Amino acid sequence: MLDRLRKALGSIGERIAEAAGTGITVSEKKAEEIADELVLELVQADVALDAAEKIAERIKSALAGRKFSSRREIRDAVRSVLVDLLSREAPKIAPPPEKPYIIMFVGPNGVGKTTTIAKIAHQLRKGGYSVVIAAADTFRAGSIEQTEEWAERVGARVVKHSYGADPAAVAFDAVKSAKARGDDYVLIDTAGRQETNENLMEQLKKIKRVVKPHLTVFVGEGMAGSAVAEQIRRFNEELGIDGIILTKMDTDTKGGAVLTAAVAAEVPIIYLGWGEAPEDLKPFDPEEFVSKILPEV
Numbered sequence: 001m002l003d004r005l006r007k008a009l010g011s012i013g014e015r016i017a018e019a020a021g022t023g024i025t026v027s028e029k030k031a032e033e034i035a036d037e038l039v040l041e042l043v044q045a046d047v048a049l050d051a052a053e054k055i056a057e058r059i060k061s062a063l064a065g066r067k068f069s070s071r072r073e074i075r076d077a078v079r080s081v082l083v084d085l086l087s088r089e090a091p092k093i094a095p096p097p098e099k100p101y102i103i104m105f106v107g108p109n110g111v112g113k114t115t116t117i118a119k120i121a122h123q124l125r126k127g128g129y130s131v132v133i134a135a136a137d138t139f140r141a142g143s144i145e146q147t148e149e150w151a152e153r154v155g156a157r158v159v160k161h162s163y164g165a166d167p168a169a170v171a172f173d174a175v176k177s178a179k180a181r182g183d184d185y186v187l188i189d190t191a192g193r194q195e196t197n198e199n200l201m202e203q204l205k206k207i208k209r210v211v212k213p214h215l216t217v218f219v220g221e222g223m224a225g226s227a228v229a230e231q232i233r234r235f236n237e238e239l240g241i242d243g244i245i246l247t248k249m250d251t252d253t254k255g256g257a258v259l260t261a262a263v264a265a266e267v268p269i270i271y272l273g274w275g276e277a278p279e280d281l282k283p284f285d286p287e288e289f290v291s292k293i294l295p296e297v
């Protein structure tokens with residue numbers, strides 16, 4: 001897991017090892033060479049090309065013209081570039097700034113939206129908050145039952161209609177019901193696929209218009225690699241998204257999606273999903289993530 005990214009970033013130090021400790025300044029040319037190779041390595045670790053170029057450019061600027069007295073210093077310079085690129089203030093989910101606090105989840109089919117909503121509901125329930133889940137994926141067979149099973153497991157309430165119903169109506173009813181009962185949160189699950197993507201986006205826009213969620217969160221796969229940049233761009237353009245959650249970080253991911261999403265999207269990553277259990281959702285911590293991908297020296 002994340003090995004490829006570690007290899008890509010670890011090689012920076014090796015390439016300028018001769019400069020470290022000898023008081024040699026890293027020349028512009030050397031920094032450029034390192035940046036060029038880094039782009040290739042990052043792309044192989046599934047970072048999208050434009051994100052890889054941006055990262056390499058920033059690392060180049062941090063290295064060129066500087067004298068390093070140890071490998072450790074080189075590592076620290078790279079580290080601070082990466083932490084800086086990944087750090088964006090993420091929206092706070094709890095406590096709810098308003099009641100009910102409405103969060104709408106969007107993203108491709110099968111990436112783990114329903115599971116992620118259950119994980120968030122679980123955390124909120126543990127914090128003592130009441131949660132209503134709107135089963136507004138009325139498209140995929142089995143999705144409503146899946147939501148109900150999860151809700152029962154984590155102690156949330158479900159508002160549902162039947163399959164084929166207007167998702168905006170489901171979301172509207174969930175909000176109405178939460179207001180009537182004084183619930184803290186409404187989490188809106190949505191469909192990831194429709195007959196055409198155009199339909200899907202129109203449907204999601206309608207939900208957004210009708211319930212005016214406080215937050216719209218994109219859920220994507222951490223193992224989707226560079227493809228995730230395009231997905232985020234599309235959802236952001238069409239709907240506007242406030243945050244990102246990447247799932248399946250426990251699977252055989254190269255880690256590129258996290259860097260890609262963070263660099264390309266200019267939207268904060270809020271959580272990463274690390275498994276299928278309710279507890280397997282961790283707030284995204286740039287420092288911790290960079291420690292995972294940057295080898296010790």
Ligand code: GDP
Pocket residue numbers: 108109110111112113114115116192247248249250251273274275276280
């Ligand atoms: P949705 O269609 O986006 O709502 O996706 P689901 O929530 O139904 O999830 C699709 C599959 O991905 C299910 O088998 C989940 O158990 C699995 N899944 C979701 N999140 C994670 C995760 O963080 N790690 C792993 N390994 N599997 C996950």
